[in-house]
Amino acid sequence: MGRLPTMNESERDRRWMGGVAEGDSAALAALYDHYADLLYSLALRIVGSASDAEEVLQDTWMQVWRSARSYDAARGAVGAWLVTIARTRALDRLRSLGSRRRAETAASTEAVAEPPPPAPDPATGYARRVLRKDVASALTALAPQQRQVVEMAYFEGFSQTEIAARLNAPLGTVKSWTRQALAKLRERVPLEALP
Amino acid sequence: MSGHRDEHLDLCAAHVLGVLGDAERRELESHLAEGCPQCEAELRTLSGGATVLAMSVPQHRAPAAVRGRVLAAIEAEGASPAVEPVPRDARVMPLPHRRSAATWAWAAAAALLVVAGGVLWQRAQSLSRQLAEERASAEELRRALDEERRWAGLGAAPTARVVRLSPTPQGDRALAAQVLYDPASGRAVVVAERFVPPGTQAYELWAITAAGPTSLGLVRADASGRAVVRLENVSRGGEVAAFAVSLESAGGSPDPHRPSGPVVMLGKLAG
Numbered sequence: 001m002g003r004l005p006t007m008n009e010s011e012r013d014r015r016w017m018g019g020v021a022e023g024d025s026a027a028l029a030a031l032y033d034h035y036a037d038l039l040y041s042l043a044l045r046i047v048g049s050a051s052d053a054e055e056v057l058q059d060t061w062m063q064v065w066r067s068a069r070s071y072d073a074a075r076g077a078v079g080a081w082l083v084t085i086a087r088t089r090a091l092d093r094l095r096s097l098g099s100r101r102r103a104e105t106a107a108s109t110e111a112v113a114e115p116p117p118p119a120p121d122p123a124t125g126y127a128r129r130v131l132r133k134d135v136a137s138a139l140t141a142l143a144p145q146q147r148q149v150v151e152m153a154y155f156e157g158f159s160q161t162e163i164a165a166r167l168n169a170p171l172g173t174v175k176s177w178t179r180q181a182l183a184k185l186r187e188r189v190p191l192e193a194l195p
Numbered sequence: 196m197s198g199h200r201d202e203h204l205d206l207c208a209a210h211v212l213g214v215l216g217d218a219e220r221r222e223l224e225s226h227l228a229e230g231c232p233q234c235e236a237e238l239r240t241l242s243g244g245a246t247v248l249a250m251s252v253p254q255h256r257a258p259a260a261v262r263g264r265v266l267a268a269i270e271a272e273g274a275s276p277a278v279e280p281v282p283r284d285a286r287v288m289p290l291p292h293r294r295s296a297a298t299w300a301w302a303a304a305a306a307l308l309v310v311a312g313g314v315l316w317q318r319a320q321s322l323s324r325q326l327a328e329e330r331a332s333a334e335e336l337r338r339a340l341d342e343e344r345r346w347a348g349l350g351a352a353p354t355a356r357v358v359r360l361s362p363t364p365q366g367d368r369a370l371a372a373q374v375l376y377d378p379a380s381g382r383a384v385v386v387a388e389r390f391v392p393p394g395t396q397a398y399e400l401w402a403i404t405a406a407g408p409t410s411l412g413l414v415r416a417d418a419s420g421r422a423v424v425r426l427e428n429v430s431r432g433g434e435v436a437a438f439a440v441s442l443e444s445a446g447g448s449p450d451p452h453r454p455s456g457p458v459v460m461l462g463k464l465a466g
Contacts, residue, residue: 025269032262040257042249054258061265065272066425069397069413072446076242083249088213092428135251153212154248160209161216179208182244189247 013078020068028065035079036061039086046090046155047097056093060086091157131189138188146181149174199231207237211245217406217433224452260331267335268342272425346384346425354379358438358462366440366459374438374462378430383411385424387440390416395445400424401454404433410451414440437463 013034019027039060044053063085071081139147148167152158160178164171206223209215215223227234349355355377362370371388390398400411409432416422429435439461441454448455 025266028269029262029266032265036257036262037254038250040261041252041255044255045252050258054261057257057261058265058268061261062268062272063427065265065269067412069415070410070447070451072449075449080242080246083246084213087249091213092431131250132254135247138247139251150212150244150248153209153214154245155252157214159214159216175205175208178212179205179241182208182211182241184244185247186240186243189243189250 010077014073017068017071017073017078020065021071028061031064031078031082032061035082038079039082042083042086043090043093046087047093052093052097053090056086056090059089059093063089087154094157134189138185141188142181142184143177145169146177146184149177150181150185153178199226199233203231203234204237207234208241211238211241220452221407224450228450228453260334263331264335264338267332268339271339271342346382349375349377349380349382349384352377352379356464358464360438360440360460360462362460363458365457366442370440370460372440372460372462376429376435376438376464378435381428381430383426383429385414385422385426385438387414387416387420387422387424389420390414390422391420392442396456397443397445397447398459399441399443399447399454399456400426401439401441401458402429402432402435403437403439404430404435406433407452408439408454410448411438413443413447435464437461 013031016027016031020031036057040053040057043056043060044050047053047056060082064082071078075081142150145167149160149163152163152166153160158166160174161171163169164174167174203223203226206215206219206226209219210223223234355375358374358376360370360372360374362368367389369389372385372390374383374385376383385400387398392398398414398416400414401408402411403409411426411429412424414422414424439454439458441448441456442459443454443456
């Protein structure tokens with residue numbers, strides 16, 4: 001899991017992004033060291049294979065390098081921007097692979113991927129455990145259908161119409177499950193803990 | 196289009212998951228453009244929910260090799276496109292001079308053997324590491340070269356088109372730009388001349404499809420006003436009908452699907 005950003009860390013992330021926008025490769029390396037594990041894990045969950053996730057990770061950072069100037073701090077945190085890019089690239093990759101089955105077998109990727117990264121220090125390790133617990137409990141608090149619709153949309157890129165058809169549920173119901181799920185997830189994890 | 200409806204909140208949810216259809220996206224955008232504090236607050240809340248989803252995945256360590264490849268690629272991209280003809284793995288690595296054990300007194304030989312064994316082992320380890328690093332560097336360079344070849348091949352692609360952009364009545368007559376665009380691969384190279392925006396403003400490039408404009412990012416020119424920009428996934432928003440450039444305040448248009456400043460250049464794809 002990434003880290004537990006404090007206000008200072010958010011500022012530091014923005015400074016790094018400013019450096020990247022100016023063409024500073026050291027700033028990109030610093031951002032990379034901080035976020036690569038999180039982005040890779042997300043990509044792996046979406047594309048389902050370590051080699052594809054690796055390509056997505058590389059593409060993601062190239063896009064960060066090329067479009068750093070389009071990052072607008074007023075529209076959200078650096079981490080959220082990076083996550084959005086990685087997810088978009090991973091879904092693009094998934095579509096180009098022409099199969100969504102890969103994502104459905106994503107659970108099996110744990111066996112082929114490297115183990116979770118160790119925490120660099122005890123305080124960060126503790127913060128990560130707390131955050132992971134919050135995130136896990138937020139997910140288990142969702143009704144099964146709520147969880148299913150947001151996961152199908154977020155990790156597999158299905159539209160709400162496609163989800164309604166697959167689950168044989170009315171579109172309006174899928175829409176309200178989606179919104180309720182996102183709101184509940186957000187409620188249960190403190191905002192300052194999110195990247 | 197008129198006031199807030201509950202359906203707009205559902206659109207906010209689909210928006211943060213990136214699964215809005217074109218028509219829905221336009222509806223939400225026009226609603227937000229009118230100013231809706233309720234939807235703005237909803238978007239903030241639900242975006243947090245989407246980030247929680249991202250963090251819920253099993254955690255893995257990113258493969259170590261990617262970092263080197265990314266850094267090598269951005270160095271290659273940031274520098275001149277000319278690639279150093281001598282690959283880095285062809286460099287001659289001077290080996291440290293080794294001291295002859297014969298110069299040492301026999302009395303110290305036994306002890307020395309133990310020490311030398313350790314030193315040699317360390318040296319072997321160090322050389323293995325250097326070799327591994329050199330191999331990784333060669334791999335990075337190979338990828339950078341492949342990337343260069345991929346872009347160099349764009350002009351030869353049978354589906355590639357050249358789109359010349361002309362200044363609009365709102366644009367400076369001196370502006371010149373053309374886009375080499377390959378709809379098949381979605382890649383494009385933009386060459387811009389005399390792109391010197393007034394004050395702190397910036398030029399932003401747009402792809403225009405049937406669904407409307409999509410920002411392709413800001414065009415960063417050098418001091419002489421020249422810029423060469425490589426773009427991928429240009430056609431992600433659909434078939435591109437035209438390219439445009441707008442003059443924006445620093446940082447670009449806040450809306451990635453609508454220029455906020457005047458459109459200063461436009462070029463349509465022929466046929």
